[in-house]
Amino acid sequence: xxxxxxxAAFNFGHLKVQSKLSVFFTMIILFIYLFYCxxxxxxxxxxxxxxxxxxLQNKIILKDGQETEQLGAYNAPPVSFVREQLSDLTNSDSTxxxxxxxxxxxxxxxxxxxxxxxxxxGTRALLEFLRIHPDVRAVGAEPHFFDRxxxxxxEWYRNLxxxxxxxxxxxxxxxxxxxxxxxxxxxxSMSRHTRLIVVVRDPxxxxxxxxxxxxxxxxxxxxxxxxxxxxxxxxxxxTSWSAVRIGIYAKHLENWLRYFPLSRFLFVSGERLVxxxxxxxxxxxxxxxxxRVVTDKHFYFNQTKGFPCLKKPEGSSRPRCLGKSKGRPxxxxxxxxxxxxxxxxxxxxxxxxxxxxxxxGWE
Ligand SMILES: Nc1ncnc2c1ncn2[C@@H]1O[C@H](COP(=O)(O)OS(=O)(=O)O)[C@@H](OP(=O)(O)O)[C@H]1O
Numbered sequence: 064x065x066x067x068x069x070x071a072a073f074n075f076g077h078l079k080v081q082s083k084l085s086v087f088f089t090m091i092i093l094f095i096y097l098f099y100c101x102x103x104x105x106x107x108x109x110x111x112x113x114x115x116x117x118x119l120q121n122k123i124i125l126k127d128g129q130e131t132e133q134l135g136a137y138n139a140p141p142v143s144f145v146r147e148q149l150s151d152l153t154n155s156d157s158t159x160x161x162x163x164x165x166x167x168x169x170x171x172x173x174x175x176x177x178x179x180x181x182x183x184x185g186t187r188a189l190l191e192f193l194r195i196h197p198d199v200r201a202v203g204a205e206p207h208f209f210d211r212x213x214x215x216x217x218e219w220y221r222n223l224x225x226x227x228x229x230x231x232x233x234x235x236x237x238x239x240x241x242x243x244x245x246x247x248x249x250x251x252s253m254s255r256h257t258r259l260i261v262v263v264r265d266p267x268x269x270x271x272x273x274x275x276x277x278x279x280x281x282x283x284x285x286x287x288x289x290x291x292x293x294x295x296x297x298x299x300x301x302t303s304w305s306a307v308r309i310g311i312y313a314k315h316l317e318n319w320l321r322y323f324p325l326s327r328f329l330f331v332s333g334e335r336l337v338x339x340x341x342x343x344x345x346x347x348x349x350x351x352x353x354x355r356v357v358t359d360k361h362f363y364f365n366q367t368k369g370f371p372c373l374k375k376p377e378g379s380s381r382p383r384c385l386g387k388s389k390g391r392p393x394x395x396x397x398x399x400x401x402x403x404x405x406x407x408x409x410x411x412x413x414x415x416x417x418x419x420x421x422x423x424g425w426e
Contacts, residue, residue, distance in 0.1 A: 169226035173217070174233045176258040176351055177250065179319075180241025182309055183272040184262035185333040187389055188370075190236045192336075192344055194377040196356050200225040201234040209250055210243040217253060232351055238262075242308070242315050247322040258351065259323060263415075264333030265425040266310025266408045267401055271393045273306040278394065288400045300407045307404075313414035320418070330419050340371045 178186050193199045206212070208220040224233050240246040241261060250257050264272075271287065278284050293301040302308055309315075319328070329350040335343045341359035348355050365372040365384050372384035384390075405426070416422045 167226070169228040169231070171221050171224045171226055172233045173221055173253055174224065174235050174257070175254075176232055176234050176260060177240065178234070178236035178238070178260045178262065179246070179250075180238045180261050180315070181263055181269065181312070182238040182242075183269050183276065184238065184264045185331070185336045186236050186238045186262050188336055188340075188385055189260070189262050189331060189347065190234070191373065191376060191385065192340060192357060192361075193234065193347065195361060195373065195375065196348065196353060198231050198353055198356075199234055199351075200227045200231055201236070205237040205239075206235050207237050207239065209246040210237065210239050213245070213249060220253075232353070241319075244318060247319045251322040255323070257323075257327070258329070259319070259327055260329045260331060260347065260350070261312075261316075262331040262333050262336065263312055263423060265423075266312065266412070267404045267425075268393075269310050269333075270306045270404065271396055271401075273309065275391060275393050276388070277306075279388070279391070287394070287396050291400065291404060298403045300404065307407075310408060311411045313411050313418055316415065316418055325419070328419075330421055330423075332423055334423075337370060 178190055180186070190201055194201050202223055202225065206220065206223050208215070208223070212219070224235070227233050240250070250259075270291070274284075274287050274290070284290075288295065290304050291301060291307060293299040300307060302311070329347060331343055331347060340362050341357070344357045345355055348357060361374055362371045363374055363382065364370075368384045368390055370384065370390045372382060374382050376383040408425070412423070412425050
């Protein structure tokens with residue numbers, strides 16, 4: 064009897080020690096987890112690539128700092144390259160860098176929507192217009208992941224993204240993706256659900272715009288017609304010149320359609336983005352499943368610049384136009400050169416209208 068009492072007491076004591084130990088270990092595990100999360104490692108844990116499709120309907124508002132700073136922190140493209148892109152944003156309100164309210168909330172996700180092209184189409188304007196939407200968070204500079212930095216890996220790419228809360232859309236723009244052969248397959252392997260936005264503009268004007276940009280960096284550049292023609296007498300167009308090649312939209316789109324159905328694309332008219340920014344933004348917001356928050360109230364036409372500007376850009380309370388490199392005057396190109404180029408593009412344009420089911424009205 065005495066012996067069994069003693070055994071019971073012993074068992075009870077043993078149980079008490081055991082439960083104390085398990086509480087102790089649970090506390091240690093919780094403490095380690097908490098410490099780990101506080102150091103920001105939780106949301107950098109690898110996740111399945113396909114789990115990034117958030118519900119585009121439930122929206123939560125979040126304000127944050129400038130994403131372009133984050134590019135520097137993650138072994139990003141060269142500083143000069145990022146600086147060049149930042150100069151696209153004129154009057155960049157330096158104080159907005161400090162209004163970083165919710166920098167550590169949310170998590171970095173792969174973009175659910177990408178502006179993939181086209182170069183000189185109006186991609187910067189579109190991204191800046193979208194960034195005033197509270198449910199859109201975007202990288203400021205062009206990441207160039209699917210063309211130049213693919214070997215850095217998907218985690219590198221995800222780390223470039225701003226943090227988002229549930230229901231917010233992560234975006235980026237890199238216009239060269241549209242003409243990069245490997246880009247469709249690479250984007251598809253990140254997520255087959257990615258929404259793809261292409262801002263297109265009359266390929267002739269686009270080519271002149273492209274040439275104007277190169278000329279601004281290399282003033283000794285040969286004339287437009289020298290570069291555009293392989294043979295000036297026969298009028299044979301040099302399709303190896305990138306300013307010409309980029310404008311053959313149908314050819315590049317074919318490449319994308321091998322991976323994505325047409326329903327994944329939205330084609331934005333670069334011309335209408337200038338003449339009716341609110342109308343075009345309405346289409347974009349619908350496509351992204353966003354509430355139509357960006358409306359004509361957000362724009363005003365700046366007579367000096369000759370382009371629509373934002374009354375209140377993201378992170379700023381002052382009106383802002385895009386930078387000097389956007390909407391610059393083009394050099395005069397002989398009309399017969401432009402006419403020849405127009406003839407060259409006509410069949411490709413018609414094909415593009417057929418493929419997209421949209422007549423962009425380029426003559
Ligand atoms: N609101 C507003 N403000 C200024 N510029 C505007 C705007 N909307 C569209 N655009 C047109 O955008 C053209 C530049 O296109 P991108 O931003 O795609 O260029 S880039 O590929 O990122 O270099 C740019 O081309 P250029 O006129 O040749 O400079 C503009 O015509």
